[in-house]
Amino acid sequence: MKIDYRELVSEDDFSQCIEMQRNLFNLSDVDILSPLILQLIARKNPPMGILLGAFIESEQNQELVGFSIAMATFQERSMYGAMIGVKPQYQSLGYGLNLILKLREFALKENINYLYGVFEPLEKKLAHLYINHLGFTGIKYQESVYYLQDTRDRATSTDKLLFKWDLNSFSTHDKNRNNSGDLMAKYPRATKDVMPDAPGVLVEIPNDFGHMEKEDSASAIYWRQCTKDIFIHYINCRKYIVNDCLTFEDNQIKKSFYLLKAQ
Numbered sequence: 026m027k028i029d030y031r032e033l034v035s036e037d038d039f040s041q042c043i044e045m046q047r048n049l050f051n052l053s054d055v056d057i058l059s060p061l062i063l064q065l066i067a068r069k070n071p072p073m074g075i076l077l078g079a080f081i082e083s084e085q086n087q088e089l090v091g092f093s094i095a096m097a098t099f100q101e102r103s104m105y106g107a108m109i110g111v112k113p114q115y116q117s118l119g120y121g122l123n124l125i126l127k128l129r130e131f132a133l134k135e136n137i138n139y140l141y142g143v144f145e146p147l148e149k150k151l152a153h154l155y156i157n158h159l160g161f162t163g164i165k166y167q168e169s170v171y172y173l174q175d176t177r178d179r180a181t182s183t184d185k186l187l188f189k190w191d192l193n194s195f196s197t198h199d200k201n202r203n204n205s206g207d208l209m210a211k212y213p214r215a216t217k218d219v220m221p222d223a224p225g226v227l228v229e230i231p232n233d234f235g236h237m238e239k240e241d242s243a244s245a246i247y248w249r250q251c252t253k254d255i256f257i258h259y260i261n262c263r264k265y266i267v268n269d270c271l272t273f274e275d276n277q278i279k280k281s282f283y284l285l286k287a288q
Contacts, residue, residue, distance in 0.1 A: 026081060028120065030127045032067065033076045033092065039063045041089035042078065049110045058094070058108070066096060073097055075104070075131045079111070079120045090115045093124040095132065095140065104132055106142030125159065129192050138192055143170055143185035146256065147234035147248060149281045152270040156283075160195055161188040163267025163283075166256035181238060181249045186256070186267065205271045208284060215285070217251045220258055227271070227282040228255050259285045 033042055039060045046057040058066075066074035079091035091111035095104045106128070111121045132140060144151050146166070155161040165187040172183075208227075215226040231237055231248050238245045259265040269284035 028090075028123075029080045029082055029087070030077060030123060031080065032131075033063065033078045033089075034067060036060075038078060038089065042076075042092050045089060045092060045110055045112065046108070049112065063094075066094060072135055074107075075128055075135075077124055077127055077131065079115075079124055081115075091120045091124055093128050095128055098141070100139075100141075102137055103139040103141060104137050106140055122154065122158075129195065133192055140190040140192060141187065142190075143167060143187050145234065146184070146186035146267075146283075147230050147252065149230060149232055149234070149270065149272070152230070152281075152283065153272075155188060156267060156270045159190065161190045163187070163260065164189050166253070166260050168253070181242075181245050184249065184253060188267075205273045208269070208271055209273055209282070212284060214282075215255050215259065217254050220255065225268075225284055225286040226259065226265075227284060228252060228259075229280060229282050232279060232281055264288055 033039060042063060043057055043060065046052050047054075063076060067076045074094065074096040076095075077093045078089050080087040081090055091109075093109040094107045096107050098105050109121060109124060111124075129140070144155055146152070146163070156163065163186045166184065167187055168184050169182050170185040212225040212227050213221040213223050215221060215228050220226070230252065231244075234245065234248065237248070260267070265285040265287050267283050268286040270281065271284060272279055272281045274280075
């Protein structure tokens with residue numbers, strides 16, 4: 026199976042991207058990025074953004090199985106990662122990671138040094154990929170980032186963690202997970218009721234928030250509210266950054282934590 030990573034340029038490319046938005050993120054026609062917006066982002070004169078796709082090629086056609094969208098900002102030499110997605114049957118195969126790395130390549134060619142964006146702070150898999158593997162830094166907690174037309178299927182608010190990625194300092198070396206136990210012993214845990222004054226604190230997050238949102242909305246809402254108060258206190262008010270995502274076993278139960286550190 027051959028995978029081709031390239032820019033979206035044709036009417037068929039845009040149509041497939043729109044259909045993926047609708048199916049993958051359950052977006053209404055009002056909320057999707059329209060063909061007009063996609064064409065604007067894809068413009069080259071002047072450059073408006075970067076619109077990439079991962080295609081499976083066959084003799085009959087090219088199927089879009091993943092895409093990433095980054096847009097220009099007013100901040101010098103910076104872009105904003107607006108959206109990334111991979112079809113469910115092709116997830117966990119490295120296509121999402123490769124799309125991010127291809128986006129970095131294109132951005133550096135355009136003399137872009139930083140990529141900003143947001144992600145769900147309670148999703149451990151995303152946190153591990155973004156924080157540990159790619160080296161993103163969480164710099165601000167943002168409440169209710171998206172106001173969508175149809176929110177009936179959401180149990181919790183669309184709170185996100187704003188990240189900053191230095192494109193020039195990235196390396197493919199994953200952070201060493203063998204030091205998790207040492208870090209767990211070194212830093213105190215922060216909770217909604219106890220927020221230590223320390224150079225670094227640990228904040229627990231659920232192991233599978235996506236599943237929790239669908240199957241146990243009460244627990245999802247509880248986790249959101251408890252962690253929101255901690256993140257706002259340390260990240261927004263005290264200017265800590267999200268530095269690491271740790272997983273370790275406590276009495277044979279896996280637990281996951283963010284390490285928040287003072288700058």
